[in-house]
Amino acid sequence: MEPLPGDRVVVRYRLGAGGPDDWRAASGPNPAFERAPTLSDLTGILASATPDGLVIERDGVPEHVPAAAVTSIRQLSARVVRNSEIRAVERILTDAVAAAERAEVDGWTVSADPSSAAVRANAAVPLEFGANAAGLDRVRDWYTSRGIAARAVVPERLLRTAxxxxxxxxxxxxxxxPDGTPVEVPGVDRGERLRRRADGYALHHTFRLIDL
Incomplete structure (x- = not known):
């Protein structure tokens, strides 16, 4: 998903002219490098992104990473969150959506309501500790028996999409x-993502809605 200005990110980049030095060198890596590293990572706040490169604020200091040096950029939550916090927020979002039928299958909360277009009205969510891919066969059977296409919400870190x-x-x-109220926004809706950030909302985590 495309990170937006103000997001916390981690950037992997090629070391070289025009980019930041390897932050590990100052602290003396232990054990020492066997050979000079060619890549490094930079974690901070994305200040700007242009065709020329990225400006990342790390500890209040802007660092410019040339576009040609960037090998990857990954969006991070605004703060470090525990898996239990992700499950708690996912439960709030799921409970807020009415469904004609709701049950628990191997740690997955399954909901069904063919009359609803809400994402969570017809999708399984791994809300219990220990919910994993092994339970998805039973989840799929639960939906199949009701004539509903099986879908699942897969939050980052709780389960790998693959x-x-x-x-x-x-x-x-x-x-x-700021008051703790969560909302979910489609990743393709850049305008809504920007509006929510302008209203003080911060990224907690991401998820994928997949077909089973």
Missing amino acids: EASASAGAAYEVLVA
Whole structure:
């Protein structure tokens, strides 16, 4: 998912002229490098992204990473969150959506309501500790018996998307307001993502909605 200005990110980049030095060199890596590293990582706040490169604020200091040096950029939550916090927020979002039928199958909360277009009205969510891909066969059977296409919400860190499906699925952000209220926003809706950030919402985690 495309990170936006103000997001916390980690950037992997090639070391070389025009980019930041390897932060590990100052602290003396232990054990020492066997050979000079060619890549390094930079974690901080994305200040800007242009065709020329990225500006990342690390500890209040802006660092410019040339576009040609960037090998990857990954969006991070606004703060470090525990898996239990992700499950708690996912439960709030799931409970907020009405469904004609709801049950628990091997740690997955399954919901069904053919009359609803809400994401979580017809999708399974891994809300219990220990919910994993091994339970998805029973989840799939639960939906099949009701004549409903089986889908699952797969939050980052709770389960790898590839464990559940060959399809990457649609990406969503879960943002939390200053008062703790969570909302989910489709990753493709850049305008809504920007508006929520302007209103003080911060990224808590992301998830994929996949077909089982």
